Amino acid sequence: MINLFYKISTLKKYMTKTAKIIIGVVVIVLIAWLGYFYKKQATQMGNTEPIKIGSIFALTGLGASQGEQELKGVQLAVKEINEAGGISGRQIELISEDVSLDKLNVAGSVAHKLVDIDKVMAIVGTTWDEPAQAILPIIEAAKVPMVGQNQTRALKKDNPFNYFFSTWYDNEVGVRELLSYAQKMRLKKVVIVRPIGAGFYQYVSDKISSNAKEFGVEIIEDINLNNPTVNDFRTDLAKIKIKKPDAVIIVLNGFTGCPFLKQAGEIIGNVPVLSTEGSGDYYALSQCSKSMENLYFSYPKETSEYASFVERYDKAFGASPSTPSVMTAYDALKIIAKSLESTNGEGGEKLQKVLAQTKSYKGVSLNDISFDELGFVATPLDAFEMRTVKDGKFVKIR
Amino acid sequence: MEYLIHLTILFAIYGILGLSLNLVVGYTGLLSVTHAAFYGIGAYATAILLTSFGVNFFVSVLAAIIVSAVIALLIGLILSKFDDDYYALASFGFNIIIFSVFLNWQELTRGPLGIPGIGKPSFGISNFQFLISNNLEFLILALLFLGLIYFTSRFIVNSSFGRILKAIREDEKAIQIFGYNTLYYKLAIFVISAAMASVAGSLFASYITFIDPSSFWLMESIFILAIVILGGLSNLKGSLLGALFLILLPEALRFVGMPNDIAAQMRQVIYGVILILLMLYRPQGLAGEYKI
Numbered sequence: 001m002i003n004l005f006y007k008i009s010t011l012k013k014y015m016t017k018t019a020k021i022i023i024g025v026v027v028i029v030l031i032a033w034l035g036y037f038y039k040k041q042a043t044q045m046g047n048t049e050p051i052k053i054g055s056i057f058a059l060t061g062l063g064a065s066q067g068e069q070e071l072k073g074v075q076l077a078v079k080e081i082n083e084a085g086g087i088s089g090r091q092i093e094l095i096s097e098d099v100s101l102d103k104l105n106v107a108g109s110v111a112h113k114l115v116d117i118d119k120v121m122a123i124v125g126t127t128w129d130e131p132a133q134a135i136l137p138i139i140e141a142a143k144v145p146m147v148g149q150n151q152t153r154a155l156k157k158d159n160p161f162n163y164f165f166s167t168w169y170d171n172e173v174g175v176r177e178l179l180s181y182a183q184k185m186r187l188k189k190v191v192i193v194r195p196i197g198a199g200f201y202q203y204v205s206d207k208i209s210s211n212a213k214e215f216g217v218e219i220i221e222d223i224n225l226n227n228p229t230v231n232d233f234r235t236d237l238a239k240i241k242i243k244k245p246d247a248v249i250i251v252l253n254g255f256t257g258c259p260f261l262k263q264a265g266e267i268i269g270n271v272p273v274l275s276t277e278g279s280g281d282y283y284a285l286s287q288c289s290k291s292m293e294n295l296y297f298s299y300p301k302e303t304s305e306y307a308s309f310v311e312r313y314d315k316a317f318g319a320s321p322s323t324p325s326v327m328t329a330y331d332a333l334k335i336i337a338k339s340l341e342s343t344n345g346e347g348g349e350k351l352q353k354v355l356a357q358t359k360s361y362k363g364v365s366l367n368d369i370s371f372d373e374l375g376f377v378a379t380p381l382d383a384f385e386m387r388t389v390k391d392g393k394f395v396k397i398r
Numbered sequence: 399m400e401y402l403i404h405l406t407i408l409f410a411i412y413g414i415l416g417l418s419l420n421l422v423v424g425y426t427g428l429l430s431v432t433h434a435a436f437y438g439i440g441a442y443a444t445a446i447l448l449t450s451f452g453v454n455f456f457v458s459v460l461a462a463i464i465v466s467a468v469i470a471l472l473i474g475l476i477l478s479k480f481d482d483d484y485y486a487l488a489s490f491g492f493n494i495i496i497f498s499v500f501l502n503w504q505e506l507t508r509g510p511l512g513i514p515g516i517g518k519p520s521f522g523i524s525n526f527q528f529l530i531s532n533n534l535e536f537l538i539l540a541l542l543f544l545g546l547i548y549f550t551s552r553f554i555v556n557s558s559f560g561r562i563l564k565a566i567r568e569d570e571k572a573i574q575i576f577g578y579n580t581l582y583y584k585l586a587i588f589v590i591s592a593a594m595a596s597v598a599g600s601l602f603a604s605y606i607t608f609i610d611p612s613s614f615w616l617m618e619s620i621f622i623l624a625i626v627i628l629g630g631l632s633n634l635k636g637s638l639l640g641a642l643f644l645i646l647l648p649e650a651l652r653f654v655g656m657p658n659d660i661a662a663q664m665r666q667v668i669y670g671v672i673l674i675l676l677m678l679y680r681p682q683g684l685a686g687e688y689k690i
Contacts, residue, residue: 097662
C-alpha cells in the first residue's frame with residue numbers, strides 16, 4: 001500500500017503538461033456525464049426529494065407556551081402524512097423556526113432563510129398577528145403561500161396579501177356567542193381588560209365594542225394594560241371594583257388568565273368573568289381550576305374529528321392539545337399537503353391558486369373549512385359554544 | 399441570494415448604529431443606553447412622512463436627522479448633569495420615555511398597531527423617477543449610507559475635535575483645566591451620533607415596510623451597545639466587525655442541525671455561551687483598543 005502511494009506521488013514528476021490537461025479534461029467530462037446521468041435517472045424514477053415545508057412559531061419568549069403546542073400540531077400532521085406515504089410519494093421535511101412577539105426583528109431573516117435557502121414550498125405560522133405582519137411582504141414577493149393558524153381578520157386590512165390564508169376562526173363569531181350569553185344572564189354593564197392594544201387583543205376588543213349594543217351590553221370601561229407579560233392586576237381590579245360592573249370581559253390567554261382570576265376572586269369577589277377561547281387552556285386548568293369556576297368563555301365546538309385527533313395527539317405527545325390553535329395548525333398543514341397533492345408537488349402560483357379554492361375540507365377545527373375571498377375561514381354562526389369549569393373539568397353551559 | 403442580501407442590509411443598518419454609538423461610548427466614554435430611541439425616531443419620522451404625506455424618502459431622512467438632533471440636544475443637556483453610572487441610568491430612562499411615546503401617541507404613531515405599508519426610496523426629477531424596488535438596489539443604497547457614516551465618523555475621530563473626545567474619556571477634569579468646555583464637545587458628539595442613528599432608522603422603516611414600537615425597546619439599545627463592546631470600543635472597524643458578528647452568529651446557528659423540539663432554545667444557549675467566551679478571552683472586543 002505504501003508502495004502504491006509512493007508510485008502515485010512520484011507519477012506527477014513524469015507527467016507532461018499535455019498529459020495533465022488531458023487528464024483534467026477527462027475528469028471534467030466524467031463529472032459532467034455523471035451529473036447528467038444522475039439527473040436523467042432521477043427524472044425517470046420520479047422526484048423523490050422530500051417536500052420542504054416551513055413553520056414559524058413562538059418557541060422561546062413571549063407566546064412560547066402556545067407556539068410549542070402549535071408546532072406539535074404541525075408535527076403530528078407531518079408524521080401522519082409521511083407514514084401514509086407522503087405527498088405523491090415524497091416525504092415532508094418540516095423546517096421549524098422561532099419568531100415571537102418579543103423578537104420581531106428576526107422575522108425578516110427567518111422568512112428569507114426559509115424562502116431563499118431552504119426553498120420551502122409553503123409555510124405554517126405565525127404565533128399571533130404581529131410576526132405575520134412583518135413576514136407577509138416577503139412571502140408575497142417570493143410567491144410562497146403561508147397558512148396561518150391564529151391570525152385575525154385585521155391582518156389583511158391594511159394590505160391585501162394573496163399568498164396568505166388562515167385556518168383560524170372568525171373571532172367575531174366567538175365574541176357574539178359571548179355577548180349573547182351576557183344578554184341571557186342580564187349582564188348589562190361590563191368592563192373589558194386586555195394586555196395590549198394590538199393584534200388579536202385589539203381586534204377582539206374592537207369586536208366586543210362594535211357588537212355590544214346589539215346585545216344590550218354597555219362597555220363602561222376598556223382597560224388596556226399596555227404590557228403583554230403582566231401578571232399583577234390588583235391596581236386595575238381595585239379600579240374595576242369602584243365601577244361596580246355586572247361582569248368583566250378579559251381578553252387574556254390561559255397563561256395570564258390564571259393570575260387575573262385568582263386576584264379577581266380576592267378583590268371583586270363573585271363578579272362573573274367572561275372571556276374568549278384563549279381562556280380554555282388545559283395548562284390554566286391544571287393551575288387554577290377553582291378560580292376558573294367563575295369564568296364563562298366562548299370556545300369552538302368539538303367537531304366529529306376532534307375525539308380521534310385528541311387520542312392521536314395524546315399518543316404522540318402524552319398530553320391533550322391545550323389551545324384551539326393546535327387544531328387549526330394541524331389543519332393548516334393538512335390543507336397545504338392536500339393542495340400540494342393536487343399540484344403534484346409544485347409550489348408558487350399554482351399552489352396559491354389551489355389553496356384559494358379550498359372548499360368543504362373536513363378538518364379537526366371545523367367540519368367545513370372553506371377559504372373566503374380574503375383567504376380566511378368562513379366560520380358558521382353556530383361554531384362556538386359557552387363553557388365554564390366544574391370540578392376541575394371544562395364543561396359546556398347548557 | 400435574497401437571504402444574503404437581506405443579511406447584508408441588516409449588517410449595514412446595524413453597522414451605522416454601531417459606528418454612531420461608538421462615537422459616544424467608545425471615543426467619549428459616555429455609557430449611553432438610549433440609542434434605540436434615536437433609531438426609532440428616525441424610523442417613525444420616515445414612516446409617517448412616507449405614508450401620511452407622501453414625502454420623498456431622502457427628504458424624510460433629512461427630516462429624521464433634524465428631529466433626532468433637536469431631541470438629542472434636549473436630552474443631552476439633561477444628561478450632561480450626570481456622570482458615569484448615573485449617566486447610563488438616566489439615558490436608560492430616556493429610552494423608556496421615548497418608547498412610551500411610540501406606544502401611546504396613537505394618533506401619530508398608531509401605537510402598538512405599528513405603521514404598515516411604508517414605501518421604498520425613489521429619486522429623480524420630474525418624469526425621470528427611479529424607484530428602488532428590489533433588495534439588491536436597496537443594499538447598494540444602505541451600503542452607500544454606511545460608507546458615508548463610516549467616513550464621516552473617521553473624519554470626526556481623526557480631527558482635533560476627535561482627539562478632545564478621547565481626552566474627555568481619559569480624564570475630563572484635566573482637559574477642562576486646559577480651558578476646554580467639555581459640555582459643548584459631549585453635547586455635540588451626542589447630537590451627531592443621534593442624527594446618524596436616525597439614518598439607520600429611516601433605512602430600517604423603508605426596508606422592512608412595517609414598524610411598531612417593539613423594535614425600539616430597551617433591548618435594542620443593549621444589542622447596539624453589545625455591537626460596540628464586542629466589536630471593540632474606540633475602533634470604527636470594530637463596530638463593523640461587531641455588527642457583522644452579531645448579525646451573522648444567530649443566523650449561522652440556524653444551520654446547526656438540531657431536533658425541531660429543542661433547536662430554538664439550544665440556539666439561544668449556544669449564542670449566549672459564545673458571547674460569554676468571547677468576553678472572557680477578548681475583553682477589549684474583536685478589534686478594540688480600550689475596555690470599560
